[in-house]
Amino acid sequence: MAKFRVSVGNQEMDVIVDPGGYLIPGEDQPLAIQRIGTYVFSVLHNGRSCKVVAYGSNGSYQALSGALHFEVMVESEREQLLKQYAPSSTGVAGGTEITAPMPALVARVLVNAGDAVVAGQGLIVLEAMKMENEIRAHQAYSVKEIKVEKGMTVSKGDLLIVLE
């Protein structure tokens, strides 16, 4: 039997894989799963039927059922253990980094390096799907560095501007 630690939204639970199905502590019956297609699954549990559509890899999965869409993270016991010994990522010291909240085109950069900005002042305008979104400073800062320029395509999470 293999045991997995699973988080769905903000809930965590163990799932034990055994030949009879998927057992969740606290339940007396395992969940029976039939794979119907590449991404489509039928789950039966105590007579309750639930269709789930899911895909993903490397421990991160997207699952959908009855219009509810959730991200599910799965780790085997071994992966959990390995993680304990892996070096934790270090945070960037000082400053505030403005990252792209969505994939977009840089429509305009409104500030220059060295500028002092006030709370509420626009920093950069991103265009996605023909809508412009202005990112504003939430407090007073000075602009340390600008990492992008007008016309560039950025991905979600890309560093745009460094403030301090």
Added chain:
Amino acid sequence: MSKTQIKKVLVANRGEIAVRIMRTCREMGIRTVAVYSDADRTMPHVLYADEAYHIGPSASAQSYLVMDRIIGTARKARADAIHPGYGFLSENASFAQAVSDSKLVFIGPSPSSIKAMGDKTEARKLVEKAGVPTVPGTPAVETVKEAFDFCKTVTLPVLIKAAAGGGGKGMRVVHRLDELESLFQSAQSEAKTAFGDGRVFIEKYLENPRHVEFQIFADALGNTIHLGERECSVQRRHQKVVEETPSPIVDADLRRRMGETAVAAAKACNYRNAGTIEFLVDRDRKFYFLEMNTRLQVEHPITELRTGLDLVALQLRVAMGDPLPMNQEDVEFMGHAIECRICAEDPHNNFLPSTGTIVHLKPPQGPGVREDRGIDVHGEISVYYDPMIAKLVAWAPTRSDAINRMTRALHEYEILGVKTNIPFCLFVMGHSAFRKGDYDTHFIPNYFTPEKLESPTHEQMEAFASVATLLHSNTRYSSPSVVPKHGSATTKNWKEQRFRNMRGADG
């Protein structure tokens, strides 16, 4: 106007509206021509059409907005007519003019009507002469200073709008004077990107209005009728999300008065073909002309379901010179229809656009459900175009039945690969203010927070967890029903097996 034969139509658009137009063409025995950008080579509108031609790179400014290339393609394909759909070149008077200069039929109004209604400030003057009530505002302004001057004459908030605009593009609400400059510039720039025209105007912002629009139709002989209203008050950032007809606040008397006003506004610009008159309606059910959309509207299907008419077929017939097949008294309204715009946006995360490839898609089926969609499995939602995936429409004899039917259909809808606003649409259908019909354009800011989205049941959580575990163990180990026991390790998972032996995990 003499009768014109239309045997082949080029659809100068993409996505669901291109497919929707082609469907009617096929029913009428008219051949169809699609155009496509680099990104759209395998999209449904290309697959559906009888012919398809490449018109340029993915950015719409270099493809779907290039008039010469579209008209050149129509001539090369020997099309008789061009249907512009909505958005892109649909409300561009120069395009309509260039189409008719090339001896092609433009399926829509005349260039002069588009021009008259396209400039929102001129349009207001025009309809005022016809006795149509309007909201106080400025002509087109070019500098921030002019904007400041108007703002000093009225109480804030005011609304900045694109003079050439529609669909919420280039629109900004100004609550404080110190926001004016940056909002003004961003509105101008967005208007320039979206419409190629950066002029904006400013009008007083009505608090808590409802957005009610009337579908009108006119033939080349001047017969003009309305096909009832659409309530479009559920809006996010001035973009409609849910529309319904009839409007919960429009009774027979108000419908007659607003309908007559809508017809008068259309006649003021000698309108022909399909058009929409948008009104704001205040708490006292007083209505004001907002603008006219001189094209087929995104939400036209709810009017089709309530009247039983095919608006694209009517557009084609009117463009061929046929008279409207009915008078105002012949228009029958039946039941209730609701549309939800299914968009690739994450309602849990401030509706940020969600790009990606659709890996799984299964639309709802069953009684009273219509789904218009222009993307399929393996299709990509990119940053180049609108995030709308589909329009889901439900019809039922009564409003509450239609809401229940829409709720059922939304629950059936399976899309995986991008996040969608389906959970948000379910929130709207379930909200008591919506159910009572007592809502306005502030519905979303007034009532919505992501915490109010439906959360999964305990059973669903467990099912999600188990299926994800199955996927995880399938990729990492072998099939879940044959998890290796001690001594039966395969070469593939020897490491895992050794690890387990070491810990003695498997009793």
